Amino acid sequence: MKLSENEADVVEASNVQLLHSLQTSIPHTLAFKGKWSVIGTKLSDLQSQLSDLSDLPSTALSVETLSSLSQTLSQALSLSLVCHTGNNLPGGKLKTQNDVDSISAKIDSHVRDFEVLMKSGVLHDGVVSVSVSKREPIRVESRNLITRLQIGSAESRNSALDSLLGLLQEDDKHVLIAVAQGVVPVLVRLLDSSSTPEIKEKTVTAIARVSTVDSSKHVLIAEGLLLLHHLLRILESGSGFAKEKACIVLQALSHSKENARAIGSRGGISSLLEICESGTPNSQAIAAGVLRNLASFADTRENFMEEDAISVLLALAGSGTVLAQEFSIACLSNLVREDDNLKLLIARKGAMDSLKSFWDSAPAVRSLEVAVEFLKNLASDERLVESIISDDFIHKVINVLSCGVLGVRIQSAKAIYRLGCNAKARKELGEFGCIPPLITMLEGKAVEEKQAAAKALSTILIYSGNRRIYRKEQRGILSAVQLLDPSLLNLDKKYPVSILMSLTNSKKCRKQIVNSGALLYLQKLAEMEVEGAKKLQETVDRGKLWGVFARG
DSSP states (O other), X not given: OOOOTTHHHHHHHHHHHHHHHHHHHGGGOOTTHXXXXXXXXXXXXXXXXXXHHTXXXXXXXXXXXXXXXXXXXXXXXXXXXXXXXXXXXXXXXXXXXXXXXXXXXXXXXXXXXXXXXXXXXXXGOTTTSOOOTTTHHHHHHHHXXXXXXXXXXXXXXXXXXXXXXXXXXXXHHHHHHHHHTXXXXXXXXXXXXXXXXXXXXXXXXXXXXXXXSGGGHHHHHHTHHHHHHHXXXXXXXXXHHHHHHHHHHHHHXXXXXXXXXXXXXXXXXXXXXXXXXXXXXXXXXXXXXXXXXXXXXXXXXXXXXXXXXHHHHHHHHHHSOXXXXXXXXXXXXXXXXXXXXXHHHHHHTTHHHHHHHHHHHOSSGGGHHHHHXXXXXXXXXXXXXXXXXXXXXHHHHHHTTTSXXXXXXXXXXXXXXXXXXXXXXXXXXXXXXXXXXXXXXXXXXXXXXXXXXXXXHHHHTTXXXXXXXXXXXXXXXXXXXXXXXXXXXXXOTHHHXXXXXXXXXXHHHHHHHHHTTXXXXXXXXXXXXXXXXXXXXXXXXXXXXXXXXXXX
């Protein structure tokens, strides 16, 4: 059996994280507490064995055994979470008890398997097993450097950090190996206030490197508030270089509500905004990226307002690098998403001008996704639609409906849906040509694209002039009928139903709807009580009968 070079390390790191999560979960179980307590004791033995195993060469057998353990630990973690409630167990008390006993037996089996594996000597036998020899020198070097980071003088630790940084920069696989050997907790301890500024700077650089490897991020997240505390202190008083690296780590950590709340409540937003004002162009962009993540959570909005973030973000949106502008616009978009008063405030402070400037100068269509989303969020406030129309944004949105970037097309259709709630905008959208590309989107591969287009059309077809345009499109009715198919999942059928219903005043359209096979779909949708399906079915059916009587 041939092993990939980093397979064993990925499995080892996963097991360490699962084991930690399970040990954290067990004290909170309320159902079968005694059984879980016994399992917790067994986990201590297992943890010791995994530590011993990590010091030995990886083989096909050990990887297979570790992969099996991952499945058991994952099942055990899920079951422990179910047992956090003492009553109303989803599977019933007896089944849950059997499941807990089964997990306990499996862990016993794993303990025995590892004991046999360790004593057999197979892990040292290159003939019996297939050792991943290329990785072993890196593992040995990683363990050596991790030990050196914990002992000796500051000069010795500084030297070890230099070597570690060189190792981590060479290859993402080296990062995985070092993480599996336990480098992250050691690095976090080095960020303590007793370390020299030079050591802190190199340490946060190493942590930033770890944060760029997706499969290692969970280990950083597991360090929790302690790591966040150290990073925020660096934002306050570290060197410009260290601040930039700290922002890279925070980008990886700021996707959870708990971390976002902690960063906001501990002055992190103020520090990040300072970097946006006076940092290097690169650090401005990274800091804006962190702020974009934080703004996704309503709990942080008050912190943004206290720091007058709007002015800083609008300034960066007009003068920073392309990436900094993109992130600052995305941040503003997140902030206003559910706050109409904030939309109005941002518009009064010049958001439309900043958005227009970024849109017109964007180097690639892909960069426009955040701009179109921002426009969509602003357009949900009826008070701003007139400004959107007068600033010629309707043309801009329609122009990107046919672009080659899926995300941009979807956001554009969503923006049209929002704008379509305004009678004047509905009329102009149709006149300026949004209907043909939206019909094309109905036939796109992604369900999200189909839905966004159907939703937009269902709104703009309220205007009779747009219905006339739609009727002239050869594939308009067929494209909408195809979306009625119940086997097409995750698409709200009320939107294609609405499109077709708006066309039923035309005898020709009713005939086309029938000929496209809509009645079979509508029968099923009516049974499923999809909004408007029964009415559309009756309307089309009635028109069909009238046609028969007329021929008679």
